[in-house]
Structures are given as structure tokens and as C-alpha cells.
Amino acid sequence: MHETIVSQTVNADGLIPVATRPADSHATVSLTPLSPPRRLLLGAGPGMVDARVYQAMTQPVVSHVDPFFFQLTDRVHTMLAAVFGTGNRFTMAISGTGTAAMEAAISNFAGPDTPVALFVNGYFAERMSDIASRQGARLFRLDGPWGEPFDEQRAREFILRTQPRVVAYVQAETSTGVFQPGRAICEAAHAVGALVVADCVTSLGTMPVAVDETGIDIAFSCSQKGLCCPPGLAPITLSSRGLDVLRARRTPLRSFYLDLQLLDQYYVGAHRYHHTASATLFYALHEGLAAIAEEGIEQRWQRHIENHEALVAGLESLGLRMLVAPASRLSTIHTPLVPKGIDEGALRTRLRDSHGIEIMGGLGPLAGKILRIGLMGAGSTRTNVLRLLECLEEALRAERFEPAESGVLAAERHYART
Ligand code: PLP
Numbered sequence: 001m002h003e004t005i006v007s008q009t010v011n012a013d014g015l016i017p018v019a020t021r022p023a024d025s026h027a028t029v030s031l032t033p034l035s036p037p038r039r040l041l042l043g044a045g046p047g048m049v050d051a052r053v054y055q056a057m058t059q060p061v062v063s064h065v066d067p068f069f070f071q072l073t074d075r076v077h078t079m080l081a082a083v084f085g086t087g088n089r090f091t092m093a094i095s096g097t098g099t100a101a102m103e104a105a106i107s108n109f110a111g112p113d114t115p116v117a118l119f120v121n122g123y124f125a126e127r128m129s130d131i132a133s134r135q136g137a138r139l140f141r142l143d144g145p146w147g148e149p150f151d152e153q154r155a156r157e158f159i160l161r162t163q164p165r166v167v168a169y170v171q172a173e174t175s176t177g178v179f180q181p182g183r184a185i186c187e188a189a190h191a192v193g194a195l196v197v198a199d200c201v202t203s204l205g206t207m208p209v210a211v212d213e214t215g216i217d218i219a220f221s222c223s224q225k226g227l228c229c230p231p232g233l234a235p236i237t238l239s240s241r242g243l244d245v246l247r248a249r250r251t252p253l254r255s256f257y258l259d260l261q262l263l264d265q266y267y268v269g270a271h272r273y274h275h276t277a278s279a280t281l282f283y284a285l286h287e288g289l290a291a292i293a294e295e296g297i298e299q300r301w302q303r304h305i306e307n308h309e310a311l312v313a314g315l316e317s318l319g320l321r322m323l324v325a326p327a328s329r330l331s332t333i334h335t336p337l338v339p340k341g342i343d344e345g346a347l348r349t350r351l352r353d354s355h356g357i358e359i360m361g362g363l364g365p366l367a368g369k370i371l372r373i374g375l376m377g378a379g380s381t382r383t384n385v386l387r388l389l390e391c392l393e394e395a396l397r398a399e400r401f402e403p404a405e406s407g408v409l410a411a412e413r414h415y416a417r418t
Pocket of ligand 1: 044045097098099100102124170172173174175199201202222231
């Protein structure tokens with residue numbers, strides 16, 4: 001490894017020469033203030049950060065053991081529970097991104113040899129399977145086509161046949177744009193005494209997650225999508241059934257950082273020091289959740305539906321077909337198929353470089369085959385829908401695809417009807 005030593009002399013370009021060891025080469029480090037590009041983030045995440053969230057992040061830092069910090073986390077936990085649709089006492093935001101919460105959700109409940117039943121029809125379900133397998137769990141997978149939800153009867157039969165202790169599924173599969181209803185999964189899981197883990201990373205704050213109504217035992221999410229914050233905190237909630245299992249565990253979890261017993265003692269119990277949680281990220285989350293409370297959660301869901309429908313109307317008018325059938329679509333992630341002969345990478349680069357708009361491409365088997373367009377939280381607006389459709393039309397033409405009709409007009413017609 002090269003160790004970098006910064007010297008003091010600044011040259012005319014605001015660059016300082018850097019001496020590197022062991023090689024005697026010379027590099028430069030810029031001292032010019034950063035000026036990140038202002039993107040319109042309409043990909044699969046992160047989404048747009050609310051202006052009031054940025055503002056909140058400029059407040060003074062308090063320590064992770066300050067009484068004010070715990071008043072703040074209590075408020076955040078209460079607001080989070082409302083957005084999750086739960087009365088769960090154990091509802092918190094842990095440090096890390098959605099994957100940290102995914103790993104916490106699996107590893108605290110599935111250890112070596114635990115039978116785990118997984119519904120796998122997308123990239124993030126695959127990730128849960130990978131995490132469970134790294135725990136040494138005994139996996140039972142039901143694989144399904146990417147772009148379709150699991151049928152309720154098949155889901156029930158799978159759980160009754162495999163008799164797992166833990167069942168895991170993705171409520172909002174970001175890699176395909178599919179919503180997976182969970183009621184039948186939860187009923188069957190509870191009938192065999194299993195806990196249900198649901199990945200709600202792309203639904204929280206934008207669509208009904210309905211933890212209690214669905215019967216989910218462990219639900220988790222992230223801060224950077226529907227909650228309009230930067231990445232860095234990962235909400236998680238446990239049902240009383242999940243909490244009983246957590247509390248009954250006598251052996252320490254191998255992961256110290258993700259041990260939910262310890263995190264419970266830090267945030268909720270005796271406030272015993274566990275790690276230096278970021279006050280700044282909690283300010284952000286507080287503000288993101290306050291914005292949801294002010295808007296009203298149901299109005300927010302409705303806003304996402306309206307913009308989702310307008311965008312789909314526009315995309316279809318341009319001549320694009322959607323991967324997912326209407327009844328199973330998320331109102332956050334839109335997955336049109338890439339028209340034949342179009343280089344989707346070039347299309348996305350054009351949108352980014354000429355218009356400052358980020359959208360994303362497919363993952364895994366859908367790489368090169370779909371686009372992923374996110375309308376989440378502060379990004380789900382009429383202005384953004386119309387701007388994206390206009391720029392996408394221009395980019396498609398540049399890629400020699402002749403749109404069938406104007407996407408903007410179709411979306412405007414849709415808005416006029418609602
Ligand atoms: N699960 C789903 C459904 C996701 O969409 C993502 C990320 O987009 C993750 C898990 C992982 O979250 P993160 O990238 O925040 O670690």
C-alpha cells in the first residue's frame with residue numbers, strides 16, 4: 001500500500017503536491033471545495049433528499065449518549081412505527097444501509113442449521129438467500145420468475161411442506177418492480193411456528209407496508225428512498241413474537257455490530273453504549289418522517305399512485321412495454337422493457353450527461369433488458385414525471401427509436417382526469 005503524505009505548498013491551481021512512499025512519484029490532491037453535480041435522482045435509489053432534511057443536517061452534533069439524542073431517537077422510533085403500520089414496541093433505525101438491516105434481520109433469527117424458507121424472484125431475494133447461507137442456515141428456496149409475484153396457494157404449500165423456523169420474502173423487489181402481498185405467507189408461516197422477515201426497503205414511506213395487518217414479524221428498510229434522507233440509517237421493527245425469540249437467545253450473536261439484543265439495550269433499555277450512532281443522520285430521519293406526518297401517509301401513498309400511473313401512461317405512449325402486470329406493480333419503481341436494438345447504457349448516459357437525470361438499468365438476468373425508474377418520496381412529482389418523459393423521448397430518438405406518441409401528452413391527459 002502507498003502511504004500518502006500531504007505537503008503544505010499550494011500551487012496556482014489550488015493543488016498541493018503529494019509525496020508518495022515507497023515509490024518516489026508525485027501526485028496532486030485538490031483543495032478546491034467540492035461541487036457535486038446536481039442530479040435528478042430517478043433511479044432505484046438513493047432518491048431525492050428533501051430540502052428540509054439537508055437543512056436539519058446542519059444542526060450541531062450531539063453525542064450518541066446525550067439525553068437529547070435519546071429523546072430524538074424515541075421520537076424517530078415512534079414516527080417510524082406509524083410509517084411501518086405497526087404498534088411494535090421494538091422499532092428502531094440502526095446504523096448502516098438497507099443491507100445492514102437485512103443482515104440483522106436474518107442473522108439474529110437464523111443461525112447454523114436453522115431451516116429458512118425463501119421466496120426468490122429477484123436480486124434482493126437472492127441477497128437474503130446469500131446472507132442466510134453465510135449464516136449456515138438450512139435453506140429451502142422457492143424460485144419464481146423475475147417480474148412476477150408468488151401465487152398464494154403455492155406459497156402456502158411451500159411453507160407447509162418445508163416447515164421452516166424463518167420465512168423471508170421481499171415486499172417491494174427493486175430489481176423487478178414487483179409488489180409481493182404477504183398475508184398468505186404470514187398465515188402459513190405462523191401456522192408452522194415460523195417468523196416472517198420482509199424486505200420493505202422500497203416500500204416504506206411510499207406504499208402501505210402494513211406490518212401488523214399483514215402479520216410480518218421482522219420488517220426492515222433504508223433511509224435513502226421513501227424517507228427522503230441520505231443513505232446511512234436502516235429502520236427495523238420486530239413483532240412481539242420476534243422480540244420473544246430475540247430475548248430468549250442465550251448465546252451471543254457472532255456479529256457485535258448487528259446484535260439486536262445489544263442495540264435494544266442501547267437505544268431503548270439502559271442506554272448502554274454500543275457504538276457512536278450519528279446524531280446528524282437521526283436529525284435527517286426525524287425531518288424526513290416529520291415531512292411524511294405533515295403530508296399524511298395516505299395522501300402520500302395516493303401521490304405516489306397518481307405519479308406512477310401518469311408515468312406508465314407516458315411510457316406506454318412512447319411505445320415501451322412494462323415488465324410487470326398492472327396489479328403487481330410497485331408505485332415506486334417502474335420497469336419498462338428496453339426496446340429491441342436500443343443500447344440502454346447509452347440511453348442512460350445521455351439522460352445523465354445531457355439532462356442531469358439518473359435512471360438505472362436491470363440487474364442480474366434483467367441487465368440490459370429493462371430500465372428502472374424510481375419515483376420515491378420527494379422525487380415523486382408531476383414536474384419530474386413530465387421532465388423525465390420529455391428527456392426520455394429525446395434520448396430515445398437520439399438512439400434511433402421512433403416513439404409511438406408523445407409521452408408528455410399522455411401523462412398530462414392522465415393528470416387532467418385525476
Ligand atoms: N433490498 C432492496 C429491496 C433494495 O432495493 C436494496 C437497495 O436498493 C437493498 C435491499 C439493499 O439496501 P442498501 O443498498 O441500502 O444496502
